[in-house]
Amino acid sequence: MPLNIIVLIKVIPDLEQIKANASTGEVQTDRIPLRLETLSENAIEAAVQLREKHGGKVFGLIFGKQESAPLMKKAYAMGVDEGTVLTGYGENNPMHTAEVLCQKIRTMQFDLIISGNQSADTYTGLLPGIISSKLNINLLSNALTLSIDQATITVRSSLDRKIQNLSSQLPAIVSVTQETNQPRLPPVMQIMAAGRKQIVTEAAQVADTANVKRISNKAPKSERRKQLFEKTDEGIVAIVKAIKEEIR
Amino acid sequence: MMYLSSILLLAGLLAAAASFFYTLYSIFWNALRIPEKKIKMGLSIGRRIYLTIRNVLLQGKLFKDSSGGIMHALMFWGFVAFAGYSATFFARGIVPSYQLIPAGLFKDVLFLTVDIFALIVIVDVGYAVLRRWVIKVPRYQGYNGFEASFILFLVATLMVTYYALGVLRLDGVSAGITGAIMEGIPASYTPISGFFASLFPGISGSSGLDLYWILYGIHAIDFIVFLAYIPTSKHLHLVAAPLNVLLSKDTKPAQISLIDFEQQKRFGATDIRDFSWKDYMDFYSCTECGRCTYNCPAFLTGKTLSPRDIIWDLRKVVMEEGPKLRHAGIEEKDKILTPVIGEPISEEDLWSCTTCMACVEQCPVMIDHVEKIVDMRRSLVLNQGKAPKETIETYTNMEMYGSPWINDPSTRGDWAKDLNVNILSESQNDDFDILYWVGCVASYDRRNQDIAKSIVKILQKAGVRFAILGSEEKCTGDPAKRTGNEYLAQNLATANIETLNRHKVHKVITGCPHCFNSLKNDYKEMGLEMDVIHHTEFINQLISLGKIDLKALESDDKEKFTYHDSCYLGRYNKIYEEPRTIIKTVTSNFEEMEMNKSKGLCCGAGGGRLWMNENVGTKISHKRMEMADKVNATTVVTACPYCMIMLDDARRVMGKDEKMQISDISEFVASRLVQN
Ligand code: SF4
Ligand code: SF4
Numbered sequence: 001m002p003l004n005i006i007v008l009i010k011v012i013p014d015l016e017q018i019k020a021n022a023s024t025g026e027v028q029t030d031r032i033p034l035r036l037e038t039l040s041e042n043a044i045e046a047a048v049q050l051r052e053k054h055g056g057k058v059f060g061l062i063f064g065k066q067e068s069a070p071l072m073k074k075a076y077a078m079g080v081d082e083g084t085v086l087t088g089y090g091e092n093n094p095m096h097t098a099e100v101l102c103q104k105i106r107t108m109q110f111d112l113i114i115s116g117n118q119s120a121d122t123y124t125g126l127l128p129g130i131i132s133s134k135l136n137i138n139l140l141s142n143a144l145t146l147s148i149d150q151a152t153i154t155v156r157s158s159l160d161r162k163i164q165n166l167s168s169q170l171p172a173i174v175s176v177t178q179e180t181n182q183p184r185l186p187p188v189m190q191i192m193a194a195g196r197k198q199i200v201t202e203a204a205q206v207a208d209t210a211n212v213k214r215i216s217n218k219a220p221k222s223e224r225r226k227q228l229f230e231k232t233d234e235g236i237v238a239i240v241k242a243i244k245e246e247i248r
Numbered sequence: 249m250m251y252l253s254s255i256l257l258l259a260g261l262l263a264a265a266a267s268f269f270y271t272l273y274s275i276f277w278n279a280l281r282i283p284e285k286k287i288k289m290g291l292s293i294g295r296r297i298y299l300t301i302r303n304v305l306l307q308g309k310l311f312k313d314s315s316g317g318i319m320h321a322l323m324f325w326g327f328v329a330f331a332g333y334s335a336t337f338f339a340r341g342i343v344p345s346y347q348l349i350p351a352g353l354f355k356d357v358l359f360l361t362v363d364i365f366a367l368i369v370i371v372d373v374g375y376a377v378l379r380r381w382v383i384k385v386p387r388y389q390g391y392n393g394f395e396a397s398f399i400l401f402l403v404a405t406l407m408v409t410y411y412a413l414g415v416l417r418l419d420g421v422s423a424g425i426t427g428a429i430m431e432g433i434p435a436s437y438t439p440i441s442g443f444f445a446s447l448f449p450g451i452s453g454s455s456g457l458d459l460y461w462i463l464y465g466i467h468a469i470d471f472i473v474f475l476a477y478i479p480t481s482k483h484l485h486l487v488a489a490p491l492n493v494l495l496s497k498d499t500k501p502a503q504i505s506l507i508d509f510e511q512q513k514r515f516g517a518t519d520i521r522d523f524s525w526k527d528y529m530d531f532y533s534c535t536e537c538g539r540c541t542y543n544c545p546a547f548l549t550g551k552t553l554s555p556r557d558i559i560w561d562l563r564k565v566v567m568e569e570g571p572k573l574r575h576a577g578i579e580e581k582d583k584i585l586t587p588v589i590g591e592p593i594s595e596e597d598l599w600s601c602t603t604c605m606a607c608v609e610q611c612p613v614m615i616d617h618v619e620k621i622v623d624m625r626r627s628l629v630l631n632q633g634k635a636p637k638e639t640i641e642t643y644t645n646m647e648m649y650g651s652p653w654i655n656d657p658s659t660r661g662d663w664a665k666d667l668n669v670n671i672l673s674e675s676q677n678d679d680f681d682i683l684y685w686v687g688c689v690a691s692y693d694r695r696n697q698d699i700a701k702s703i704v705k706i707l708q709k710a711g712v713r714f715a716i717l718g719s720e721e722k723c724t725g726d727p728a729k730r731t732g733n734e735y736l737a738q739n740l741a742t743a744n745i746e747t748l749n750r751h752k753v754h755k756v757i758t759g760c761p762h763c764f765n766s767l768k769n770d771y772k773e774m775g776l777e778m779d780v781i782h783h784t785e786f787i788n789q790l791i792s793l794g795k796i797d798l799k800a801l802e803s804d805d806k807e808k809f810t811y812h813d814s815c816y817l818g819r820y821n822k823i824y825e826e827p828r829t830i831i832k833t834v835t836s837n838f839e840e841m842e843m844n845k846s847k848g849l850c851c852g853a854g855g856g857r858l859w860m861n862e863n864v865g866t867k868i869s870h871k872r873m874e875m876a877d878k879v880n881a882t883t884v885v886t887a888c889p890y891c892m893i894m895l896d897d898a899r900r901v902m903g904k905d906e907k908m909q910i911s912d913i914s915e916f917v918a919s920r921l922v923q924n
Contacts, residue, residue, distance in 0.1 A: 186633055
């Protein structure tokens with residue numbers, strides 16, 4: 001059965017390059033390059049693998065800002081067939097994000113939604129659950145493997161210390177983990193084809209309810225001793241000694 | 249009898265020639281019709297002739313393995329002289345009165361040469377038998393034993409019957425035969441035949457004549473079989489190798505060609521159409537001698553990669569699929585050609601290669617293995633997105649951070665912050681004479697930053713006006729290029745070329761041989777002309793110009809130095825002497841390790857291997873450290889940050905950190921600068 005799969009893709013600033021202002025502790029995220037959240041890449045890979053097996057279409061949805069739009073190219077290169085970027089993302093607010101996405105999803109034909117089980121910039125992990133309840137479809141979370149037979153999806157779901165099999169009728173939403181797969185390196189033909197593909201952007205139709213307030217988001221102060229152990233051969237002993245002195 | 253022999257000889261020769269040329273035709277059909285990869289052939293005629301004289305006539309590249317090389321060279325020269333004999337043999341045999349080479353001194357001397365060389369060839373055959381089956385030289389083992397013995401048998405028989413016929417001639421047996429070979433040559437010009445004749449009692453009459461014709465027949469048949477057999481065996485190299493040298497490409501060996509992503513439809517080498525006609529000549533030229541494999545660091549440390557097998561496997565596929573394609577029609581490529589990766593060439597082998605070029609350097613017939621290996625890697629990476637997991641992560645980093653590791657690009661120049669260096673990303677002050685290209689490893693790796701600092705110290709001491717790019721510098725793309733990700737490599741190169749042009753850079757010094765090779769050779773292909781100098785060359789110049797002085801070593805007896813050649817400096821760019829000269833200005837306590845200079849053993853890091861796990865066999869770097877240990881080195885001097893990482897790690901893991909240190913040539917110099 002050919003599948004219509006929606007994959008939810010998050011664009012985040014590259015966390016490796018975020019700096020905090022040393023005196024104010026204010027986090028600087030402007031002018032930091034954007035990237036696809038790594039779990040979104042796992043989600044794309046899972047969707048593309050299912051499409052390769054069953055046929056159908058993978059539709060990518062990004063809720064972000066205008067600057068996020070070019071990142072859809074990477075998703076195309078990885079095998080996403082079509083995509084829309086919803087603009088108007090403000091602060092982290094899972095309820096609002098879910099509502100924006102659901103509004104769009106309700107206008108679409110789909111069998112399956114796939115997303116990462118959380119994202120590295122906020123770590124709330126709430127989105128798949130909220131979408132599941134809003135759309136009234138089953139959530140199969142932390143899927144390690146995904147398989148579809150007729151209109152039923154089965155996943156091996158990773159709980160903390162246990163793995164259990166879950167299955168559900170389609171449509172459903174599945175969240176994936178980093179262990180689910182190894183996202184592919186896009187072949188050059190696809191990278192180039194992706195460059196020529198159209199990226200649709202739409203302004204999100206739902207206003208942010210501002211029901212989440214940010215109280216503080218400052219980097220903790222850290223005072224560096226700036227001790228440099230030049231002789232690497234003596235390193236460990238010297239460092240242990242220095243730490244011992246510090247905690248005395 | 250005469251009549252019959254003429255006809256038989258002619259018929260046999262024609263049949264052999266027909267079979268010979270038909271095989272050649274089909275082989276050249278393969279080489280001209282199947283390949284789709286284009287190559288540059290701009291090399292000058294003069295250079296071609298030089299290479300052919302050096303490597304074919306003088307057998308230049310064979311002497312890298314001295315004993316086998318001398319043997320082969322003598323065999324080759326013997327055969328060249330013998331060709332003159334064979335031509336006369338057949339010409340006179342078919343038309344008895346015909347003098348192919350007119351009687352006279354030239355002919356006499358030619359036959360004298362033949363008479364001497366035939367003996368050498370017999371001794372050679374004996375020596376070959378000894379090497380192959382008695383001493384069992386490893387590189388011959390397991391390869392075409394039948395073929396080798398058959399060929400040696402044919403050669404030996406040809407020579408033995410030559411002498412036998414010569415002896416009979418001296419006995420006067422053939423005096424009455426018009427077409428008899430060698431009649432008219434003074435006996436003194438066939439001294440070895442003369443010597444053999446003296447060993448046997450003379451023979452004459454009809455039994456002599458019978459024996460003469462039998463030997464004559466064996467000699468003729470032997471030659472005919474040999475002729476027909478050549479193109480179907482590894483002795484195709486007799487035809488293909490000289491051509492291969494004559495038709496050498498314009499590009500340096502192991503130079504990876506550019507891909508035009510807008511124009512080209514197929515990327516890398518998936519099946520045999522994706523090689524060039526020159527690659528086919530390489531396949532045909534391979535003699536299976538195994539020099540490549542027995543100098544390959546991967547093979548020497550227990551990996552399954554064998555460059556000989558790569559060439560020979562590709563040749564087999566060409567020989568199998570070529571005729572099928574010829575019969576079905578060239579348009580049927582998609583139906584007939586099958587991928588060469590997986591079977592017979594495993595992905596694992598392709599990823600084991602360090603692109604060290606030892607194979608290319610050793611190959612006597614100038615085969616370029618590296619280019620083909622990278623082309624097959626390209627097929628995996630560019631068409632299927634396949635590469636080792638670590639390599640894929642490296643690609644992501646290079647794309648995101650302009651470095652193979654996760655490093656914040658804005659901190660790239662931080663190591664130089666307190667050193668009073670013109671960092672262009674901050675100063676935008678283009679008032680400098682030479683750009684110091686730092687490279688990713690020396691920018692970010694803690695140990696290697698010492699190399700960068702030493703280079704700065706030397707440049708400052710010598711009063712050189714230099715600058716670094718700081719955060720505007722990106723990885724040159726070398727690790728991407730050599731692992732087959734040409735797309736990423738070109739993106740990085742394009743960005744760097746734009747930066748270099750913007751700062752109007754004309755002269756670059758770098759401490760990294762990989763950056764050096766990229767900037768000097770790869771970027772040149774992309775249109776960037778700069779004067780690129782490696783720090784070993786530059787420091788050597790500074791010393792000889794008296795711009796810096798070095799203290800001689802005092803504790804000479806306690807310390808022992810050796811030098812580890814970087815592949816990308818040595819074999820790729822032929823810089824062997826400069827680092828050694830520098831070391832020797834300070835100390836005479838220097839000893840070469842085994843496998844040095846053009847035979848230098850790789851550290852295991854090239855070809856993107858620095859960022860891959862090495863789980864099979866011994867680690868290449870460990871093997872190298874054992875060699876350093878053998879000469880009791882206290883300091884291994886290197887000139888490459890990749891080598892530094894590999895050897896420094898090996899030293900620790902092997903527990904040699906007490907007695908041995910690794911030092912870059914720049915550190916070696918910077919710590920011995922005379923302050924005045
Ligand atoms: S380049 Fe080096 S590692 Fe690669 S096949 Fe040749 S000798 Fe072996
Ligand atoms: S590729 Fe060259 S070195 Fe290797 S076996 Fe063939 S002829 Fe010998």
